[in-house]
Amino acid sequence: xxxxxxxxxxxxxxxxxxxxxxxxxxxxxxxxxxxxxxxxxxxxxxxxxxxxxxxxxxxxxxxxxxxxxxxxxxxxxxxxxxxxxxxxxxxxxxxxxxxxxxxxxxxxxxxxxxxxxxxxxxxxxxxxxxxxxxxxxxxxxxxxxxxxxxxxxxxxxxxxxxxxxxxxxxxxxxxxxxxxxxxxxxxxxxxxxxxxxxxxxxxxxxxxxxxxxxxxxxxxxxxxxxxxxxxxxxxxxxxxxxxxxxxxxxxxxxxxxxxxxxxxxxxxxxxxxxxxxxxxxxxxxxxxxxxxxxxxxxxxxxxxxxxxxxxxxxxxxxxxxxxxxxxxxxxxxxxxxxxxxxxxxxxxxxxxxxxxxxxxxxxxxxxxxxxxxxxxxxxxxxxxxxxxxxxxxxxxxxx
Numbered sequence: 354x355x356x357x358x359x360x361x362x363x364x365x366x367x368x369x370x371x372x373x374x375x376x377x378x379x380x381x382x383x384x385x386x387x388x389x390x391x392x393x394x395x396x397x398x399x400x401x402x403x404x405x406x407x408x409x410x411x412x413x414x415x416x417x418x419x420x421x422x423x424x425x426x427x428x429x430x431x432x433x434x435x436x437x438x439x440x441x442x443x444x445x446x447x448x449x450x451x452x453x454x455x456x457x458x459x460x461x462x463x464x465x466x467x468x469x470x471x472x473x474x475x476x477x478x479x480x481x482x483x484x485x486x487x488x489x490x491x492x493x494x495x496x497x498x499x500x501x502x503x504x505x506x507x508x509x510x511x512x513x514x515x516x517x518x519x520x521x522x523x524x525x526x527x528x529x530x531x532x533x534x535x536x537x538x539x540x541x542x543x544x545x546x547x548x549x550x551x552x553x554x555x556x557x558x559x560x561x562x563x564x565x566x567x568x569x570x571x572x573x574x575x576x577x578x579x580x581x582x583x584x585x586x587x588x589x590x591x592x593x594x595x596x597x598x599x600x601x602x603x604x605x606x607x608x609x610x611x612x613x614x615x616x617x618x619x620x621x622x623x624x625x626x627x628x629x630x631x632x633x634x635x636x637x638x639x640x641x642x643x644x645x646x647x648x649x650x651x652x653x654x655x656x657x658x659x660x661x662x663x664x665x666x667x668x669x670x671x672x673x674x675x676x677x678x679x680x681x682x683x684x685x686x687x688x689x690x691x692x693x694x695x696x697x698x699x700x701x702x703x704x705x706x707x708x709x710x711x712x713x714x715x716x717x718x719x720x721x722x723x724x725x726x727x728x729x730x731x732x733x734x735x736x737x738x739x740x741x742x743x744x745x746x747x748x749x750x751x752x
Contacts, residue, residue, distance in 0.1 A: 356650045357433060361496035365480075365489045365527060381497040382439035388483045388491065390446040391416070396738025398452060409559040412445050412452075415551060419444065423547030426633045430640060430656075431648025432540050439493075440500035440544040447474025449735040450742040451690040458694035459731060466728040472503050472516045474735055480524045482732060484712075496651065498528040500540035505529060520728065532652065539649055542656035550632045553669040558625050560677045561611045568610055571672065575599050582664075582671035589664050594671075597664040628669070635662040693746045694734060700749045701730045708749070709733055 362377040371380050385391060394412035410418070420441035427437030448471045449455040459469035479490055479498060486492035499505075504516035507525070517525040532538065537545070560566035571578070579595035587594060601607065606627045608620040639657035640649070706714035709729065716729040737745065 356431065356648050357436075357496060360531070361651065362494050364486075364492045364494055365524070366486050366492050368486070368492065376433075376435065377494050378433050378435040378439065378497060381491075381493045382435045382442065384485060384491045384493065385439050385442045385446075385479075388446075388478075390478050390483050390736070391442060393736060393738055394445060394448070396740055397448060397450060398739055409563060410555055412448060415555065416442050416445050418555060419544075419547045419551040422551055422629060422633065423544050426547060426637060427540060427543045429633075429637050430539070430543070430650075430654075432543060432650050433496075436496055436500055437540050437543050437547075439497055440540055441547055443475060443479060443501040444503065444544055444548055445471070445475070446478045447471040447476070447735065449474070449694070450737045450739045451687075451694065454687045454690050455694050455742075458691035459698070459735060461691075462695050462698045463727065463731045466724040466731060467518055467520070468508060469731055469735065470508070470515055470518075472514065473508075473518050473521070474732075476502060476517055476525070477521055477732070478736075480521065482712075482736070495528050495530070496538075496540070498524070499532065499538050499651075500544060502528065502541060503537070503545055505532070505537055505541075506535055518728075536652070536655075538651045539654050539656060540651070546632075546636055546656055546658055549666050549670075550629055553666045553673075554625055554628045554632075556673040556677070557669050558621060560673050561608075561621060562613075563677075565680060566672060566676045568608055572599070572602055574675070575602070578668055578671045578675055581675055582667040585674065586670045587664060587667035589660075589667070594664055594668055597661060598668040601665050601668070628665075632658075632662050632666060635659045693742055696750070697734050697737075697742060697746050698727075698730055700746075701733065702727060704749075 357378075364377075371377070391413065394416055395414075397412040420438045423441040424434045424438040428434040449459050449469070451458070453471075456469065456471050463469040476498070479493055479501060481490045483491050493501075502516045502525075504512075504514045505525075506512070506515055507517050507519065507522065508515045557566065561568060575595050575598050576591070579591045579598055582594045582598075583589065583591040589597075604627075606624055608617065608624050611617045611621055636656055636658045639659050640654060643657050644654040701708050705726075706717045709717055710733055713729045713733040716732070717726050720726045720729060734742070
């Protein structure tokens, strides 16, 4: 484990050594990989719903692809590959049923315990809910928890994203010991960029395969896509984004059509590979140019992503948002999903520990106030798959 020291590999609870030849970050990766929270991501929709044409990604397959991208990019820069891999596998663990829609619904009803945020929930899962070592969750290393923390600050005015609830500030203080305030380690930055690359490219691919994105319309709609990207995904202005998008569409490897034939499948997959390679090589080259050729890790460097790569990534996200997430009928589905989440929290809170799963009932009974009891309910609802949320809601509401 070159360039990492005992401080980075420290766990909150001391454990016996691993078997010979197995490093601390290999253990971290194995613990995340074998966790129930990771398996539950198989039942959480990424963007295109299961049952659509093809085999669309779930949160689990997205996390696996993110891990592959992050592992290779991190290793190329000198980061421990198992550490980056584990952080990528863990980055979406806190996402509740129904994705960002469910996240917004949970935040709305969780005001009494400080709100809900998927990234803060991920830390809570790793350090508390997924139990392997009593009192320490999965008992991961300091470097691993730091690498998995995308937003290293608590909830505060003026920010919508944060990485820790007030309840979990002690473990946050431990994992951030010695770290520059508000700065992410390099491994976390690699994880974040791998996430952006994976979902911008693969959500586009899934939308095309499902017949929701017409490749032939993209040039004509470039202005609309760029405006959406400027509003939600980028600080660049719409004109810059439209120029970047138009140039991207004119690459000779960009697919012009998709009809499900073998040739069009090959063309789409080739474009997917080209985009991922383009985004990763760009970040690797720019980071090397800024920091040299030596091994980089932790706080030795910041990941440098070229402006053009960020613009191209933003417009790909906007394509999916425009054609998949904003298509007719989605809003009604999302309203129903928010209703299910909100009503579940109310029903479980009213029913108390008798309706909760044993581990959450135990947390409820140990709580000393309403906020603690509400957090136990929110933790259970957040851990449900899409189907489990709908099923539990039906059982609690149907006479």
